[in-house]
Each structure stands twice: as structure tokens, then as C-alpha cells.
Amino acid sequence: xxxxxxxxxxxxxKSKKILITHTSREVFVIRRGDGRQIRGFCPxxxxxxxxxxxxxxxxxxxxDTRETIRRIDAGSLHAVETGSGHLxxxxxxxxxxxxxxxxxxGEMK
Numbered sequence: 001x002x003x004x005x006x007x008x009x010x011x012x013x014k015s016k017k018i019l020i021t022h023t024s025r026e027v028f029v030i031r032r033g034d035g036r037q038i039r040g041f042c043p044x045x046x047x048x049x050x051x052x053x054x055x056x057x058x059x060x061x062x063x064d065t066r067e068t069i070r071r072i073d074a075g076s077l078h079a080v081e082t083g084s085g086h087l088x089x090x091x092x093x094x095x096x097x098x099x100x101x102x103x104x105x106g107e108m109k
Contacts, residue, residue, distance in 0.1 A: 042090040044078030051080060051088035060094060062101060071097070 038051045057077070058065050069087070072079045077097055078090035 038088060040080055040088065042078050042080065042093070044075070045090060045092055050091040052091055052094065054079075054087045054089060057089035057094055061098065 038053075039048055040051050041047070042049045042051070052060075054065065054068070058068050061068055063071075068077065068089075071077045072087065072089070076093075078093040079087045080090070081087055
């Protein structure tokens with residue numbers, strides 16, 4: 001994170017001024033076989049949340065895998081990609097998405 005400015009007044013006029021910032025996040029993924037939760041950092045929620053596998057998320061939403069991935073790309077659903085390329089879907093964003101879908105379906109009737 002950026003912590004302050006360097007003393008720019010004392011620098012020679014032709015000096016180059018470079019500001020370097022770096023932010024990193026770590027996601028810890030626990031392999032599970034016994035039905036326990038996977039928890040990790042969701043960049044969309046900016047907090048640690050329960051994460052679902054893509055298969056688990058698709059089984060809960062009223063659309064297929066491709067549409068679910070499109071909604072992740074569009075930002076409607078939050079997801080984290082593991083180092084091996086698997087998507088883990090943020091459960092809180094999935095719950096919000098399902099509530100919005102229910103409201104939309106109710107308005108169409």
C-alpha cells in the first residue's frame with residue numbers, strides 16, 4: 001500500500017520520479033473429500049467467504065455451466081481461479097444473484 005510521498009522538493013529538476021505500489025492477496029484452498037467448507041478470500045466481497053466449486057454453484061442456479069461462467073465474467077457472480085485453473089464461486093454473491101433472479105421472475109409473472 002502507498003504510505004506517503006518522497007521529499008520531491010529536494011530532488012534535482014531533471015530527476016525521474018517513479019512511484020511503485022504493490023498489493024497482493026493470498027487464497028488458501030483446502031482440498032476436501034468429506035464435505036467440509038472451502039474458505040478463501042473473495043476479491044469482489046473483499047473478505048474471507050465460503051467458496052463453492054463450479055459444479056456446486058451450477059447445481060444451485062437456474063442456468064447451465066456456460067451461462068454461469070458468462071455471469072462470472074460479467075461480474076454478476078464473484079469467483080476465484082485456483083492455480084490449477086479451477087473456478088471457485090463466492091457463496092454470498094451466489095445468494096445475492098439467486099435473490100435477484102427470484103425477484104425478476106416474480107415481476108415477469
